[in-house]
Amino acid sequence: MYELFRRHATVGSIFLLIFLLLSEEGCRRYQKIVDWQKELEYESSEIFPIKIGKYGYPYVQVIINGQELEMAFDTGNMSGLLVAPETAKQLSLSSIGESKHYDSSGETIGTSRVFIVPELVVFGKVWAEEQAHEHAGSGLVGLIGPRYVYGKRFTIDYKNEVIAVSESPSPRIEQENIIFPLVRSKDHIGMIVIRGEVNGYPVLIQIDTGKSRTCVDPVLVEKMNLPEVTRGYRIDEIQLGPYSFMVTSAKKVSFRGISGDLPEPILIGMGSDILSQVILSVDYSRQIVMISK
Numbered sequence: 001m002y003e004l005f006r007r008h009a010t011v012g013s014i015f016l017l018i019f020l021l022l023s024e025e026g027c028r029r030y031q032k033i034v035d036w037q038k039e040l041e042y043e044s045s046e047i048f049p050i051k052i053g054k055y056g057y058p059y060v061q062v063i064i065n066g067q068e069l070e071m072a073f074d075t076g077n078m079s080g081l082l083v084a085p086e087t088a089k090q091l092s093l094s095s096i097g098e099s100k101h102y103d104s105s106g107e108t109i110g111t112s113r114v115f116i117v118p119e120l121v122v123f124g125k126v127w128a129e130e131q132a133h134e135h136a137g138s139g140l141v142g143l144i145g146p147r148y149v150y151g152k153r154f155t156i157d158y159k160n161e162v163i164a165v166s167e168s169p170s171p172r173i174e175q176e177n178i179i180f181p182l183v184r185s186k187d188h189i190g191m192i193v194i195r196g197e198v199n200g201y202p203v204l205i206q207i208d209t210g211k212s213r214t215c216v217d218p219v220l221v222e223k224m225n226l227p228e229v230t231r232g233y234r235i236d237e238i239q240l241g242p243y244s245f246m247v248t249s250a251k252k253v254s255f256r257g258i259s260g261d262l263p264e265p266i267l268i269g270m271g272s273d274i275l276s277q278v279i280l281s282v283d284y285s286r287q288i289v290m291i292s293k
Contacts, residue, residue, distance in 0.1 A: 083135060
């Protein structure tokens with residue numbers, strides 16, 4: 001009897017220890033969310049869950065015609081709503097025409113169908129009669145772009161898997177070194193571009209949650225003689241205020257096609273490999289970007 005009690009006590013102690021450890025971790029996770037939620041003055045109703053999934057993208061829940069779907073939140077997607085051909089078929093979306101599709105270099109990479117979406121719900125808001133562009137070949141259900149947060153502000157936290165979206169402006173933050181003016185584009189409404197440095201050289205940086213890894217323009221590769229490595233180029237330091245990041249293999253991508261109306265060309269596309277390490281806030285009403293850890 002004593003031996004049986006001792007074994008059960010040991011098992012019970014192990015479960016108790018695991019429970020305490022999980023509870024402690026849960027408290028830390030919750031506290032971290034509460035900290036920036038309170039500091040940035042978000043209401044609980046303005047917090048939405050995300051999932052980090054395929055390609056390291058953040059995925060949000062959307063509802064189209066009453067059906068729940070998980071779509072990638074892609075801040076580099078200037079088309080608004082993109083759906084895979086299979087998704088369009090599943091949702092019985094009607095095609096209303098075609099449009100040309102361009103890459104970031106400005107090159108035409110084909111045409112895609114345009115669908116009409118009677119009702120879309122995302123971030124707690126209902127959108128009626130939205131257009132959706134066909135997006136094939138990625139294996140994704142679909143993507144939503146900054147159109148659905150433009151004019152508002154949002155904070156995305158990969159580690160705690162939450163995004164907050166609010167129509168109220170962000171509060172004044174004392175830490176000025178984590179605040180960056182948004183470099184506005186009239187041609188690409190909602191595109192997130194800020195100034196930073198690469199190996200000490202000042203550059204424009206596009207912030208793109210729809211990139212699995214950071215990309216570098218060929219102009220910068222040549223100008224800085226970046227060392228070539230497997231699958232890309234090494235960047236020793238991308239500096240944003242007090243934060244610096246190393247990229248072991250940046251993909252070479254031209255940004256010529258999305259830089260036309262900017263004061264200088266975009267030379268870096270910061271992807272989810274770096275964004276997953278920070279808390280990113282964008283306030284379109286105040287035209288600022290905040291980055292913190």
